[in-house]
Amino acid sequence: MNRLLAMVLGILPCVAGAEAPYSEEIMTLQQARDLIEGCERYATAQDLPALSMAIYDAAGNLKLFVRQDGTTVATADFAHSKGRTAAITALTTSDLAEIEYADSTQPLGIPHLGALTIVQGGVPVPSVSGQHLGGFGVSGAPAADDEACGRAGIEHMQGAKRE
Amino acid sequence: MNRLLAMVLGILPCVAGAEAPYSEEIMTLQQARDLIEGCERYATAQDLPALSMAIYDAAGNLKLFVRQDGTTVATADFAHSKGRTAAITALTTSDLAEIEYADSTQPLGIPHLGALTIVQGGVPVPSVSGQHLGGFGVSGAPAADDEACGRAGIEHMQGAKRE
Amino acid sequence: MNRLLAMVLGILPCVAGAEAPYSEEIMTLQQARDLIEGCERYATAQDLPALSMAIYDAAGNLKLFVRQDGTTVATADFAHSKGRTAAITALTTSDLAEIEYADSTQPLGIPHLGALTIVQGGVPVPSVSGQHLGGFGVSGAPAADDEACGRAGIEHMQGAKRE
Amino acid sequence: MNRLLAMVLGILPCVAGAEAPYSEEIMTLQQARDLIEGCERYATAQDLPALSMAIYDAAGNLKLFVRQDGTTVATADFAHSKGRTAAITALTTSDLAEIEYADSTQPLGIPHLGALTIVQGGVPVPSVSGQHLGGFGVSGAPAADDEACGRAGIEHMQGAKRE
Numbered sequence: 001m002n003r004l005l006a007m008v009l010g011i012l013p014c015v016a017g018a019e020a021p022y023s024e025e026i027m028t029l030q031q032a033r034d035l036i037e038g039c040e041r042y043a044t045a046q047d048l049p050a051l052s053m054a055i056y057d058a059a060g061n062l063k064l065f066v067r068q069d070g071t072t073v074a075t076a077d078f079a080h081s082k083g084r085t086a087a088i089t090a091l092t093t094s095d096l097a098e099i100e101y102a103d104s105t106q107p108l109g110i111p112h113l114g115a116l117t118i119v120q121g122g123v124p125v126p127s128v129s130g131q132h133l134g135g136f137g138v139s140g141a142p143a144a145d146d147e148a149c150g151r152a153g154i155e156h157m158q159g160a161k162r163e
Numbered sequence: 164m165n166r167l168l169a170m171v172l173g174i175l176p177c178v179a180g181a182e183a184p185y186s187e188e189i190m191t192l193q194q195a196r197d198l199i200e201g202c203e204r205y206a207t208a209q210d211l212p213a214l215s216m217a218i219y220d221a222a223g224n225l226k227l228f229v230r231q232d233g234t235t236v237a238t239a240d241f242a243h244s245k246g247r248t249a250a251i252t253a254l255t256t257s258d259l260a261e262i263e264y265a266d267s268t269q270p271l272g273i274p275h276l277g278a279l280t281i282v283q284g285g286v287p288v289p290s291v292s293g294q295h296l297g298g299f300g301v302s303g304a305p306a307a308d309d310e311a312c313g314r315a316g317i318e319h320m321q322g323a324k325r326e
Numbered sequence: 327m328n329r330l331l332a333m334v335l336g337i338l339p340c341v342a343g344a345e346a347p348y349s350e351e352i353m354t355l356q357q358a359r360d361l362i363e364g365c366e367r368y369a370t371a372q373d374l375p376a377l378s379m380a381i382y383d384a385a386g387n388l389k390l391f392v393r394q395d396g397t398t399v400a401t402a403d404f405a406h407s408k409g410r411t412a413a414i415t416a417l418t419t420s421d422l423a424e425i426e427y428a429d430s431t432q433p434l435g436i437p438h439l440g441a442l443t444i445v446q447g448g449v450p451v452p453s454v455s456g457q458h459l460g461g462f463g464v465s466g467a468p469a470a471d472d473e474a475c476g477r478a479g480i481e482h483m484q485g486a487k488r489e
Numbered sequence: 490m491n492r493l494l495a496m497v498l499g500i501l502p503c504v505a506g507a508e509a510p511y512s513e514e515i516m517t518l519q520q521a522r523d524l525i526e527g528c529e530r531y532a533t534a535q536d537l538p539a540l541s542m543a544i545y546d547a548a549g550n551l552k553l554f555v556r557q558d559g560t561t562v563a564t565a566d567f568a569h570s571k572g573r574t575a576a577i578t579a580l581t582t583s584d585l586a587e588i589e590y591a592d593s594t595q596p597l598g599i600p601h602l603g604a605l606t607i608v609q610g611g612v613p614v615p616s617v618s619g620q621h622l623g624g625f626g627v628s629g630a631p632a633a634d635d636e637a638c639g640r641a642g643i644e645h646m647q648g649a650k651r652e
Contacts (some may be wrong), residue, residue: 021188021290021291021292021294022188022189022191022558023186023187023188023189024186024189025184025185025186025530026186026187026188026189026395028185028395029392029393029394029395057222058561058562059220059222059223059224059562060222060224060562061222061223061393061399061402062391062393062402063393064391064392064393065388065390065391066355066390067355067387067388067390068355068387069352069354069355073385074385076387076388084200085563087562088561088562088563088566089561089563090561090563104591105590105593106586106589106596106607107592107596108586108600108607109599109600109601109606109607109608110608112600112601112606113566113567113570113600113606113608114566114570116563116566128184129184131184185395189377191558192555192557192558194557197419208580213610221399223399224556224562224565225554225556225565226556227554227555228551228553228554229518229553230518230550230552230553231518232515232517232518236548236550239550239551244466248400250399251398251399251400251403252398252400253398253400267431267535268422268427268432269426269427269430270433271423271437272436272437272438272443272444272445273445274446275437275438275443276403276404276407276437277403277407277445279400279403295398318438
């Protein structure tokens with residue numbers, strides 16, 4: 001199980017020894033807004049309860065946060081935690097749950113490692129070209145729907161054409 | 164005085180409305196090591212006491228940290244705080260001190276804003292092309308020497324030729 | 327000076343002893359988005375640098391947060407601090423600065439009170455009917471412009487007609 | 490199982506009652522750099538993904554930290570947690586996992602004890618003469634490789650001849 005955890009934590013491109021200026025693709029505010037829009041459309045279509053939505057960039061800093069009317073304060077905390085976890089691990093929080101309980105009798109203790117959560121509803125956000133841009137955390141609906149909302153956001157973001 | 168503070172906090176290029184993939188220059192480990200090397204050479208030449216040195220990237224995440232033998236534990240805390248402050252404000256910590264006391268009878272309270280410090284010895288790190296790469300915090304010597312060490316590191320980094 | 331502080335901190339309607347069901351007007355997501363839109367339009371018209379904008383409801387909980395592309399991480403911290411301060415005091419952060427230094431020889435120490443800041447750029451948000459809805463914090467431009475942005479947002483929110 | 494835990498936690502030499510000036514062997518910066526170098530060589534030879542590496546002294550204070558280019562932010566958190574755990578327990582984090590689950594029906598709850606982790610990849614660092622110098626935490630590769638990297642660092646450090 002440790003292999004699975006480590007494998008995914010290390011998938012970003014290695015640029016050790018770079019001599020020239022080095023750049024990485026960064027999430028834009030427009031992309032973050034597209035993520036929210038896609039999630040909101042999905043939530044409306046599926047008639048989901050009110051949501052909190054938090055988008056973190058790959059460095060773990062908050063980029064965009066939206067708390068819909070009528071949701072509890074705890075959903076905000078959950079959305080933050082899910083979004084940041086997906087951002088800094090490049091994993092879905094449900095992948096982390098699987099890693100945590102790969103041996104169901106011997107959990108690893110990932111939820112105790114600082115700010116990480118294994119509650120479903122956080123998804124990493126890849127750019128169209130596959131770069132890791134950050135994480136999108138959703139809370140307020142049943143957790144599987146939270147995750148589906150996040151994925152709907154990513155699909156909308158990647159498909160968005162702007163002229 | 165508020166004008167000065169705000170002016171500098173906002174100098175990074177505005178890319179609002181970006182449609183295409185957007186990239187930013189990121190500090191490399193080699194650049195961080197060059198910063199340390201330049202600082203260490205300066206400290207040796209000036210016969211400074213033992214130092215702690217902390218380099219944060221522009222997102223506020225630790226990239227490289229070195230605590231020399233014989234320094235107190237507090238210098239490590241100071242170096243972290245100075246380096247992170249310079250990284251996330253793109254200002255020297257002594258610039259922040261000037262902003263804090265622009266009106267000496269009415270300090271702004273910057274040191275109380277979370278992790279920010281106005282103790283001299285933190286410098287922002289620009290790339291050769293002028294991009295903001297992060298912050299370099301030094302502690303252990305008199306504060307003016309801490310800052311001089313940081314600047315010596317930047318000079319060394321920018322001049323480093325690698326083949 | 328304490329009287330001044332108390333006066334302003336006490337203007338919210340007292341409802342102790344209410345027998346009937348009691349409601350408070352609560353900031354909606356639409357209002358929060360109008361705040362952002364008004365601020366962004368002002369910033370574009372004035373050609374301000376990239377901003378972070380944070381809106382807290384009167385309970386002190388984050389409702390909406392937006393970090394524009396290209397601003398430093400520190401502006402996010404400032405926007406949060408300014409917005410939350412205005413939300414939980416129902417004062418502008420520059421009013422708080424005035425209170426702090428009403429007697430310039432005896433500052434009150436407001437910036438030491440946990441999360442409160444006296445740095446200009448946080449404004450309380452009243453509804454059209456004068457209810458206190460929360461606080462709007464802006465950071466990234468000169469602080470007077472940050473506050474002007476916040477006020478532009480409130481004006482836009484209050485004038486918005488939605489059918 | 491508690492006996493096992495106590496046994497390993499108690500192996501450090503007891504010096505209570507010493508009358509003469511008392512010294513402890515302390516990890517040097519050179520040793521810490523040798524640890525990193527040995528780990529980096531191993532990682533290159535094994536073609537491992539980018540790593541975060543954290544070295545803590547036996548007092549639990551950070552001595553040296555290196556985040557290679559292209560690794561996720563979470564690997565930094567893991568490296569810190571693994572390194573500090575090994576430093577302050579004088580155990581590998583995988584030994585701690587074994588202790589945690591010695592009776593698999595009654596886990597001890599070590600991951601709930603503040604900053605301790607049982608995720609593989611943290612190793613205690615002994616000097617050539619067997620003194621406990623601190624802990625070395627590695628993250629980014631499969632966890633077994635993280636630990637192998639740490640051990641390669643120790644081997645390199647202990648074998649390093651400096652004239």
